[in-house]
Amino acid sequence: MDPAAPILEAERVSLRFGGVRALTDVSFAVRRGEVFSIIGPNGAGKTSMVNCISGRYRPTGGRIRFEGRDITRVPTRRRAALGIGRTFQNLALFGHMTVLDNIMVGRHHLLRSGFLRGMVYWLGGAQQEEIAHRREVEEIIDFLEIQHVRKAIAGQLPYGLRKRVELARAVALRPKLILLDEPMAGMNLEEKEDMARYILDLNEEWGMTVLMIEHDMGVVMDISHRVMVLDFGRKIAEGPPEAVLADEHVKRAYLGEADEAVSEPEEAVA
Numbered sequence: 001m002d003p004a005a006p007i008l009e010a011e012r013v014s015l016r017f018g019g020v021r022a023l024t025d026v027s028f029a030v031r032r033g034e035v036f037s038i039i040g041p042n043g044a045g046k047t048s049m050v051n052c053i054s055g056r057y058r059p060t061g062g063r064i065r066f067e068g069r070d071i072t073r074v075p076t077r078r079r080a081a082l083g084i085g086r087t088f089q090n091l092a093l094f095g096h097m098t099v100l101d102n103i104m105v106g107r108h109h110l111l112r113s114g115f116l117r118g119m120v121y122w123l124g125g126a127q128q129e130e131i132a133h134r135r136e137v138e139e140i141i142d143f144l145e146i147q148h149v150r151k152a153i154a155g156q157l158p159y160g161l162r163k164r165v166e167l168a169r170a171v172a173l174r175p176k177l178i179l180l181d182e183p184m185a186g187m188n189l190e191e192k193e194d195m196a197r198y199i200l201d202l203n204e205e206w207g208m209t210v211l212m213i214e215h216d217m218g219v220v221m222d223i224s225h226r227v228m229v230l231d232f233g234r235k236i237a238e239g240p241p242e243a244v245l246a247d248e249h250v251k252r253a254y255l256g257e258a259d260e261a262v263s264e265p266e267e268a269v270a
């Protein structure tokens with residue numbers, strides 16, 4: 001495999017929901033080892049793009065390639081097994097389960113032991129596997145500094161910690177590419193700084209390529225190697241963060257959003 005080849009390529013990806021064009025002919029490539037962010041005003045198509053990559057949505061046009069292989073029609077589960085992990089904009093933890101169990105679920109597909117192997121569990125092999133599996137889960141728990149809540153019920157934790165547990169679950173899959181949908185949303189400054197550090201460590205020390213959607217521009221500027229900007233489902237800019245923010249087209253897209261915010265107050269969230 002050519003190490004310089006992009007890990008992920010989107011080629012003219014389009015997605016429609018009835019009359020709504022969520023994405024129109026979006027092409028980009030993520031290089032192996034980079035932190036690549038997708039930004040853009042609300043409704044620009046960012047989550048739709050990530051959902052097309054994770055397999056949750058099937059594009060109505062275009063192709064997606066992962067490590068050179070066309071995955072456009074590959075089901076979500078297979079994509080996870082190929083090495084694509086994700087977190088969600090709205091937390092998707094099993095609220096009634098412990099932190100530890102949530103992370104174990106993340107590793108489930110990596111366990112070679114199926115049902116039959118489970119029946120002969122005590123004969124040896126699978127037990128060794130389970131021990132190795134647990135060791136790795138503990139490593140992730142240490143890395144994300146959630147030892148103190150490992151036995152806690154996930155749904156009862158404060159929001160910032162739940163976001164960290166969700167990241168742990170995605171990391172447990174040992175993905176080559178991790179998709180993070182607004183990892184900083186709803187966090188205070190200190191929690192954001194911690195999360196930014198975890199993402200950088202995942203990238204630099206654990207070797208994961210990161211594709212992130214994030215609204216916090218400070219974070220995007222700080223930790224992204226490259227940024228792509230979507231507006232009304234189309235790509236309007238791509239490049240290093242400073243160059244993208246200086247782009248007139250991008251400034252207009254964000255100013256338009258600010259104008260709307262002045263004239264249309266945000267709906268109250270229930």
Ligand SMILES: Nc1ncnc2c1ncn2[C@@H]1O[C@H](COP(=O)(O)OP(=O)(O)OP(=O)(O)O)[C@@H](O)[C@H]1O
Pocket residue numbers: 017020021022040041042043044045046047048049
């Ligand atoms: N499941 C769906 N059914 C119908 N329309 C959808 C669906 N998902 C997204 N859309 C529409 O597609 C467009 C892009 O939405 P998307 O959620 O991808 O934007 P976004 O950039 O992630 O927005 P935000 O920053 O607000 O999360 C919007 O017009 C949205 O209403």
